Amino acid sequence: MSDLYASRRTRLRERCTAAGNAAALVSRPANVRYLAGAAPRGAVLLLGKTEDLLVCTGPPDDRPEEGRPDENLRVQCLPGAGGDPAVAAADLLTAQGGDSLALEEHHLTVACHRRLRSVAPRLRLSDLGTAVEQLRVVKDEEEISCLRIGAEITDQALGELLESILVGRTERHLALELERRLVDHGADGPAFPTSVATGPNSGRRGHRPTDRRVEEGDFLSVCLGAAYRGYRCEIGRTFVIGTSPADWQIELYDLVFAAQRAGRESLAPGAAYRDVDRAARQVLDSAGYHEGLPAITGHGVGLEIDEDPQLAPAAMGKLDACVPVTVEPGVHLPGRGGVRIDDTLVVRPEADGGPELLTITTKELLAL
Amino acid sequence: MSDLYASRRTRLRERCTAAGNAAALVSRPANVRYLAGAAPRGAVLLLGKTEDLLVCTGPPDDRPEEGRPDENLRVQCLPGAGGDPAVAAADLLTAQGGDSLALEEHHLTVACHRRLRSVAPRLRLSDLGTAVEQLRVVKDEEEISCLRIGAEITDQALGELLESILVGRTERHLALELERRLVDHGADGPAFPTSVATGPNSGRRGHRPTDRRVEEGDFLSVCLGAAYRGYRCEIGRTFVIGTSPADWQIELYDLVFAAQRAGRESLAPGAAYRDVDRAARQVLDSAGYHEGLPAITGHGVGLEIDEDPQLAPAAMGKLDACVPVTVEPGVHLPGRGGVRIDDTLVVRPEADGGPELLTITTKELLAL
Structure with a gap:
């Protein structure tokens, strides 16, 4: 099963690279689940420059029907209800030396976009569009x-x-x-x-x-x-x-x-x-x-x-x-x-x- | 009941005016219902310059538990699934001579914000924040x-x-x-x-x-x-x-x-x-x-x-x-x-x- 999710992420990465984006942030829950095996509430998936990361606001539920995160994927659980997974993902990307990030603009809120701009002002933000939805067809x-x-x-x-x-x-x-x-x-x-x-x-x-x-x-x-x-x-x-x-x-x-x-x-x-x-x-x-x-x-x-x-x-x-x-x-x-x-x-x-x-x-x- | 919704909208309008906004677009479903009496799927509420408007993507369901739209409120139903209620609301505001619009940036997607910018480039867009949530407390x-x-x-x-x-x-x-x-x-x-x-x-x-x-x-x-x-x-x-x-x-x-x-x-x-x-x-x-x-x-x-x-x-x-x-x-x-x-x-x-x-x-x- 792990290969399955990794190969889906590879296909998305190829599409991103072709569109000139080195990294992508996936936030729509069904898209997160498709690429990571699970989508705990509020989780986002960073398709990073050197490593991928699933960021959650709490420990994933241990329920088989909710899926389990791909075990080859690094998972970061933010403590409490205050953390912003998108911001944590942007932090990691910056630490990886990433300078551009494609976002699901049809899902991400304006407020979240603004927070990303303010915590990572040098990150070039672009639109991932419905790339994941298209892979899922x-x-x-x-x-x-x-x-x-x-x-x-x-x-x-x-x-x-x-x-x-x-x-x-x-x-x-x-x-x-x-x-x-x-x-x-x-x-x-x-x-x-x-x-x-x-x-x-x-x-x-x-x-x-x-x-x-x-x-x-x-x-x-x-x-x-x-x-x-x-x-x-x-x-x-x-x-x-x-x-x-x-x-x-x-x-x-x-x-x-x-x-x-x-x-x-x-x-x-x-x-x-x-x-x-x-x-x-x-x-x-x-x-x-x-x-x-x-x-x-x-x-x-x-x-x-x-x-x-x-x-x-x-x-x-x-x-x-x-x-x-x-x-x-x-x-x-x-x-x-x-x-x-x-x-x-x-x-x-x-x-x-x-x-x-x-x-x-x-x-x-x-x-x- | 109609007076109730009208008076809630009046209170929101007072807050908007105090913040320098002549009009607001409410998109978060619970906020729409609070101000309009009902929130059919995808509906948005325009708190207009001269008139308010509830824009829906189809006819509202006739289910008492879903609420009924305030009968003093103008309701516009867009045909089919293609119409964008936010864009229709922006069109009406422009027709009213409005030049600024406060949005719920914590709810509205980046893609919708972009569409508004492109169909109404002269509208000054700002953030309504959680003004309606605060009224609801x-x-x-x-x-x-x-x-x-x-x-x-x-x-x-x-x-x-x-x-x-x-x-x-x-x-x-x-x-x-x-x-x-x-x-x-x-x-x-x-x-x-x-x-x-x-x-x-x-x-x-x-x-x-x-x-x-x-x-x-x-x-x-x-x-x-x-x-x-x-x-x-x-x-x-x-x-x-x-x-x-x-x-x-x-x-x-x-x-x-x-x-x-x-x-x-x-x-x-x-x-x-x-x-x-x-x-x-x-x-x-x-x-x-x-x-x-x-x-x-x-x-x-x-x-x-x-x-x-x-x-x-x-x-x-x-x-x-x-x-x-x-x-x-x-x-x-x-x-x-x-x-x-x-x-x-x-x-x-x-x-x-x-x-x-x-x-x-x-x-x-x-x-x-």
Whole structure:
């Protein structure tokens, strides 16, 4: 495992050197974890001139799901709550004779930037940009294996919920029960706040559970995911409550299902992000659902639940192999409800069997 | 309620004007909520030259616990995910003829600051500092009432747990059950990740639940709190499992209890933060526990669980009436475990009966 983190840091160092930066300070937590194996609260990683350093504000938690710092990496723990890890990193860089430092300007605060300027006035500060986020897009098999386990846990939790009585229970309770089941099956915790939406709420992306109770005839849409060793996946399904779905429910479900399948089938190395989005979107568009469509059809997942790439109409770029993404079109009809279907898949070449579906819960319209 | 938010904005405007700033951009979510009534994800509040504006990246959720935007406030929703609320706010300010803008540099990223500079090059940007956090320290009775209800919910959830069988259950499960009970009793959700610590883990501040099971003879320490209408309180208690606590457990408990009582009794308007800390700390110190004591003895609570003031040895400042704080000394003996006792109280003058204890679960050493 140590080689893994060291080789990631080497790749980042090569990018930095190519951009004229001898050193970099990584502060965004998921980026720190990716390069150092763990990201204790407030920790920063210095990619130094002669040596790398993880600076924390206290001793790292000894929790396997939080990761452990790479044992080849020097770790410095600042005492108490007063120390500033970024300043400590800048001090070390200066001691190494470093004169320039690239920062994650999209994460670092203005106040922290000012402190760095004042404690190390001779350090030339520049922008590292999203260099680490870009490295994180393509996953190795170890990372995909964590996502796969997380997806299995998620499928189990969802499967168990479907076997229980749902009518009369609130969105909030169902969400809490799903989260408990995720942990029961070995998740670190939920990958994001579990969404359970009933009746008129169903089909809303990111709906936050309310006290509304499940009723006969409702659409019920759920979206959940496990975090496993830091890796986050997601699944979304829509069900109908009661024995006989209404015609509009069947039609809407079939439509969203077709859109989601079109999106999934367009996943391939070399496919443009926007083309995947369009494949799913045009199915909904041509059925007359122009308005109220979500801004994106899917997104990357990994150490964060919402990573690059974005599968959206204006997104620039093309998929690579070994990029895990969600495909999650949906339609929400105000006042009536709607349907969302969401899978996590890994882009694979056709020779390897095409996209690998991680979340395998059925996408038939189940009447519960 | 509208007058409430307007009057908070008026107080901030007075501070800004006194510091030579005609306008301010508030971006820290708890600060936005304090001044605008709600803080939809990514929203910023412009305290404009002629009009205030809440800029969101999408329509605000209609969830009472997330708050509703002040109806006297103009709200602008940017379409899609691409818009930058800070830039939209700067545009409006320029249209109002504003030429200077104070920013929360401790929250705003360097990248956002750069974007503002580039879209509004003639705007003079300065630092608002923690002006809003300072306004938030002293609470009004409406805020204290939310904290009081949250504390009642928390006491109920904890009380129910104590009536159930504990031996054999994992820290993780007990924590999840407490969180479910908080929601059952009307909390928005947990105020912070619930901590349940058993045996050698007990007494550790912020311990994150593991799969360790409760055993006979263990100390069990729990720390939890409800969020209610955005306001967050906390309670921490330590119990002993089994019928007869060991002598060292009784001694340690009595000591931490004495320290916590000393801290509570020193809460009064005008008391220095460091003196409250010292009152609790010296009880532990004089019993020989110099090392391993937490860096702080307590902290303010409100829209965030960890607010100003900090009750710590080097803290500067004095308590005011109507400031809610925690008092939470603890001792953790590596390998053996320990005790933490934590209450949320509101500072009140002696004429009003002295500090108001919000979390009323007994602090006797219960053997469960």
